[in-house]
Every structure is written in structure tokens, then in C-alpha cells.
Amino acid sequence: MNRASQIIDLKQIGGEPWDVIIIGGGATGLGIALDAATRGYKTLLLEKNDFASGTSSRSTKLVHGGVRYLAKGDLLLVIEALRERGLMLRHAPHITGNREFIVPVYSWHEAAKYYLGLKFYDFLAGRLSLGKSYFIGSRKVAERLPFIRTDKLNGGIVYHDGCFDDARMAVWLACEARACGAVVLNYFPVTGLLKVGSGHISGVRATDSMTRRDYLFNASVVINATGVFADTIHQFDNPLARPAIRPSQGVHIVLDSSFLGGTSALMIPKTDDGRVLFAIPWYGKVVAGTTDTPVDSVSEEPVALEDEIDFILATAGRYLARKPMRSDIKSIFAGLRPLVAGNGDNKKTKEISRRHKITVSASQLVSVTGGKWTTYRVMAEETLNAAIGAKLLPALNCVTKKMDSLCHVNAGAEGRLGMYGNGASEIEEMMKADEMLRIPIASGLPYTEAEVIWIVRNEMPCTAADVLSRRTRALIIDARASLKAAPLVAEIMARELGYDSGWQKREVEEYRKIASNYYHE
16 A cells, blocks of 8 residues: 555546545544445545544454443444454454453352343354353452452453454555555545535545645545544534534553453453443553543544543552552553534433444535444445435445455464564565564564564555554553654654655654653653
């Protein structure tokens, strides 16, 4: 996937109209681009920053049906998500996985309640179940979670859910969409909507941030898939549009694996604010979260509140033998959930359904809001079906339920390099040809120079943050170590992309500003 070649495609197409233009390169937008391209529509996706640079790279790393939604009685959402969970693990095995979770129980009443609930969760998954739930005694819990507190522990309920690398999943979707014929461009913000005399939307106005060149693109349908920024596009369409998004902030902290031990994940079923909290092994670390804090405004780089960090530390500390302190945190990341406003206005954000909503405005802007990563595929399918239903597109069938038979980017090598799909073998060949390329980019990080070179050549990063935060997960697994890697990453990018030393210095400084939100001194 090469950005320059896609810009050439734009110029060759010129003023020829697209079938579908998608605004937004997160989970939903990329899913729509892949669905549209595989149906045979001429497809263009435009993202103002990097793919998954917002909410879609800051999740809890779960591919799940939603145990909490089951407790609230939202069975339709759980059934849909469990089906999509199974499909997601089948389609992208190199960046997803089946994870064992343990719910600690401290009374027989708790044991019975959680056991029955999770057995029902298994039943709803049907043939796409990832494994049966069952009870284990306190000794077995301690074997699987060596560093959990065992005083007053009666045992635990074991169940299975999916885990994944959210940002790598987004890159995979972008590569697949491109391989299927779509043009997918990052750093290409939409600055306005085009309309014909009837008032119907006929395209978009956009700017290539890399060259500052302006473009006008015409299309049969424009789809707003911008997540927490959906209201900005709504106001392009209608300045008087009511807010459709009620944002909520979720925060996670990353700890050393020694706080949990083993390969099982911990699920705390009820916290002080009524949410669940997870502690999940991920790339040799433990991701713990999340919070649910209503926010009044949206930001491209949301910052964790002190109270949110304290809440996670305190809650985790009740269950772990060694209570984590602020000094133990490797990274802190915050993301904004694009919850659907409306009937939930008077509810707490944790009580608002994660269901998605699709609308077609009077001017024929198609918008999809809400939802979650696990259901990205069905959201894409239903969004395009809505456009077909509104007579904006010719009827073509969705084929993404069978994406595993259509994939261009498949599982690569075993182990960590497998996350690059087909690129794993190319990276290995680079390291065989030059042993120096095996050297990690910084102490404490597993990523090598060969990986960075391959990423720059194949995955369209434009900034050091693109490489360190989303193509690799260096910023997430150890923010301070990623700072040490930034100069080398900038140097490699400058060499590969033809930038000068001034660009390198500016890029390192910009990355320092971004990374400062991910750790506390």
C-alpha cells in the first residue's frame, strides 16, 4: 500500500465520479471501504489524520460480545457481536486471538450468578463459540493468575473472548480495501461538501495535507463515518444540525506483565462506578481499564484525567497481590467513544447502548454513528445497504462474511512478526541480508530497524507517531522507551521518504509532545 501511487490514481481519474466516498479512516470507515470495494463500487476513503489515529487505536483490545451488555439485557446486541467476533477471528487470525478470562468470585452466590450468565453467553455464541465456561477452585485460579490476591477467594469462572491489536487491524483493513481496488488516503481532510441545485450532496472538497493541494471529488453517495467527529460533517451539511454524538472518555493504563502473571486475563465484574474492568495480557504487558467519563468536547489527543488513573490503580490494587503505583505505569492512553445521542441524553454514558445508528439526511448524506470495533463489519454492511435502499447506489451484494476466502493479506510468520501478514517473510529476508537490521530501535522495545523500513515502504506512515503508535505499538507498551526510539525512526523515515535533517528534528519534537500525554513523571 503506497500513498504516492494512490495520489497518481486520483489524478488519472480526474473529475470522473466515484460511487462511494467515505469520510473517516477508523474501524467503521475502513470496514465500509472494504465492503464497498468488494461489492464492486468505485470507492474513495479520506482520513484527515492517520488511519485509526482516534478512538479505533485506543480500545480495550477486546473482540467481544459484551458481557456487560448481557447483564443489561441487550440480547440482540450481544448475539450480533458474538457472531461478528467469530467472523473477525476467522478473517484476521494474524492479529486476533482467543483469550481465556477469569472472573474471581468471593461467594457461592457470585459463583452461581456469573457461571449461569457466562454459560448463557456461550449459548448465544452458538457454533462460533470460542470455548466453554466453567468453574475452577481458588488453587487453580492462583495457578493461572499467579499474582492475584487469594484471601477470601472462593474460585473463579473461566470464559473465552477475543483479543486483538486494534491499530494493526485498521491497517489490515486499509491494505485489503486497497488490494480490492479502493483508494484509501490518510492525511487528506474533507473541508466541505459539494451540492447540486436540488440541495443533494454530490461530492466533497478535500485537501492533501502533505502537498496542500485542494481537490474536488464527485460521488453517487458520501458516507460520514468520522466517529466522535461526526457532528462536524453534519454541520457541513446543515449548520443547524442537532448534535448526534454524546462522547465518553475511556482510559487504560499499561503495566508490566509481572503484575498479573500467566496468560489468562482478569475480568473484574463490578467496580465502584458499576462498570467492569479488565486486566489483559498484551504484547508482554498488561492493559488495564477502562473508565467511562462523559466529556463536553472532542479532541484528537484526549488526555487521561487524574481521577481516571487513580480509579484504575485503586480497583486493580484490590485484586492484585502487588498494588500498582503511578511509577509502575508504562503508558496511559485515552480514547473517546462516539455514543449516539438522543434518547440517552438523560442517561449516564455507561448506560447508553453501544448499538450503531444509520441515518440519511434530506440532502442524502449517509451517516453511521455509535457501535464498537467488534461489529465494524456488520455496520459497514448495513450502511451500504441503507445507501442502496435510498436509491443512491445500484444493488450489489455484500460478500464480507466470507472475507477469509478473499483476503490478500494473510497470516505470515509465527510469533510477533505475524502481525505484518505477508510482510513477515519480507522482513525476515531483510534481516537475513543485513544482521544490523535485527537491532531493536530502542532498549525495552521488540521492534527492529527492518520492521520500520518495511512499514515505511508498505503501510503509508507519514509521521513518527504513525510508526511508533499505530504501525508498531511502541507508544502503548512503553511510552518512555518509544521516546528513545523516535530519533532513529525519524532518521529512517527521512531516508526512505527523501526528507532533510530539519524534517527529522521537527518530527522528533512533535512526537515528544504527543508522547508526553502517555506517561507521567
